[in-house]
Amino acid sequence: MTSFNVISDSLSSDNFPNGFTPNPARHRTQRQVGCSAGARAGRQYDLRQNDLLTMSPRLWFIECPTMSPLSxxxxxxxxxxxxxxxxxxLRVLPGAVRQQIGLAYLLARTTDTIADTEIIPLAQRLQALELLRARFLGSPAxxxxxxxxxxxxxxxxxxxxLEKAGASLALLATLSAADLQLVREVLVTITSGQELDLRRFAGAGAGKIAALKTADELEDYTYRVAGCVGEFWTKxxxxxxxxxxxxDEAQLVADGIRFGRGLQLVNILRDLPAxxxxxxxxxPADRLAAxxxxPETLLSAGNAGNFLPLYHGxxxxxxxxxxxxxxxxxxxxxxxxxVRLACAWPVLLGARTIQKLRGADPAALQLRVKVSRxxxxxxxxxSLASYPLPCLWRRQFPSAGKLLHQA
Incomplete structure (x- = not known):
């Protein structure tokens, strides 16, 4: 699992209590979004920030001479x-950024789906990713x-x-030049991480486990597939x-990168057996060897004494x-x-996942730890109830100050 989808699987729209739809702000604003280059000249649409993802079909309707509209x-x-x-x-984000982030997610998920389709030969998947990267950059490839x-x-x-990939790409034409540059940067970085992953684990399988070599490789990987998303989101x-x-913008970007890397590292630790x-x-192999x-015997019961200290680290x-x-x-x-709620939920659920992982032995890890509904x-x-009260709100992650001092 890579890119934007680094939040615990327990956090989904299906997990809402009946009738619960996050809507912390009732104010509405309007903005005008023009059609893509292939659309009818002059057509503009009025969009409301509070329509969430049940907005009028006009938002995503793209008319191009070479493909059907994506409704x-x-x-x-x-x-x-x-x-x-x-x-x-996506449902809770303000409308001013929802379209850009939603589109970036769809395209990142497209590349992720291609990378994960193991029944397709490696060379064909790499070729498809290279084609998409070129299209992200605006090349008529x-x-x-x-x-x-x-x-x-x-x-x-x-x-x-996958069938609608071309139409999804056409939606890039609806973005402003500045937004398009940000979306391009994050998608190219994510795709580079996916390509590196495919090459690194080419030929690997249950009987032939390949590992990252060093801590630097792990840091690079978590940046490419998740840390870069925090940077994109921030900008x-x-x-x-x-x-x-x-x-402090530099500190904010740095923390955004760490935010993404932390979520990805939680996923790596949770999904280790699979x-x-x-x-x-x-x-990394060097940490394992030390x-x-x-890798082949990492979760063996007899190795728990060596494995658990490393894992807890x-x-x-x-x-x-x-x-x-x-x-x-x-x-x-x-x-x-x-935006603060959209950030708080994955942080708090990620922290809860870590608590559960701390209490699991190698045998329990095989069952894939999840946060309950x-x-x-x-x-x-x-989070919603405590938001008006900053003291209560901050206590939701009580160890944050201590951990930041140690980091």
Missing amino acids: ADTVNDLLRTTARSFYLT GPVDFRDLAEHQGSPAEKIL LCRAHLFPRAEL DLKNGRCYL AGLA YLDEAEAHLAAGWRYTNTLPFSQCR QEVHGVLLR
């Missing part, structure tokens, strides 16, 4: 069925036709996602939502990154309630 219903269905945990974040890849998808949503929200706010079965070990461990690192994410969340202007509801409701 709002199609886009929203794709986001709801493929975004899973990230869909909640040939038609985007992934119907052959789509036929191998078990998920109907991912099948449609986009800064430009559209609080451009005049007085804050990755090992697929021949992938994201814990602890007297090897990585949990400490992930928690420190999430503490930076909590600092990031609280650095954002208090008036940006939607009840716990998700509790995090959502407590």
Whole structure:
């Protein structure tokens, strides 16, 4: 799992209590979005910030001479069925940034789906990713036709996602020049991480486990597939939502990167058994060797004495990154309630996942630790209830100050 989808799988729209729809702000603003280059000249649409992802089909309707329009219903269905945990974040985000982040997610999920389709030969997947990277950069690198890849998808949503890749790419033309540059940068970085991952684990399998070599490789990987998303998110929200706010921008970007890296590291630690079965070990070989461990026997009961201290060290690192994410969340202007909630939920659920992982032995890790639906509801409701009271709000991540001091 890479890129935007680094939040616990427990956090999804299906986990809302009946009738619960986050809507912390009732104010409405309007903006005009023109059509793409292929659209009818002069047509503009009035969009309301509070329509969330049930907005009028006019938002995502693109007319191009070479493809069918991509309607709002199609886009929203794709986001709801493929975004899973990230869909909640999209629902709560302000309208000024929702379209850009939603589109970046769809395209990143498209590349992720291609990279993960193991039944397709490696060379073909790499070629498809290279084609998409070129198109992200604006190069007319040939038609985007992934119907052959789509036929191998078990998920109907991912099948449609690949079939509509060309139409999704056309939506880039709706973005401003500044937003387009940010979206391009994050997608190219994510794609580079996916390509590196495919090459690194080429030929790996249950009987032949490959591991990252060094801590630097792990840091590079978590930046490429998640840290860069924090950087993108920060720059986009800064430009559209609080451009005049007085804050340390360099520190905010750095914390945004750590935020993303922390979420990805939580996923790596949670998914360790499944990755090992697929021949992938994201814990660096040099650290394993120093602890007297090897990827092939990492989770053996007899190695628990060596494995658990190493594993808990990585949990400490992930928690420190999430503490930076909590600092990031609280650095954002208090008036940006939607963005702060969208950041707080993955931080708090990631921290809860870490708590569960700390209490698991190698055998329990095989069952894949998850935050329960009840716990998700509790995090959502407590965050909403405590938001007007900063002291209570900050206590939701009580160890943040201590962890940041240690980091």
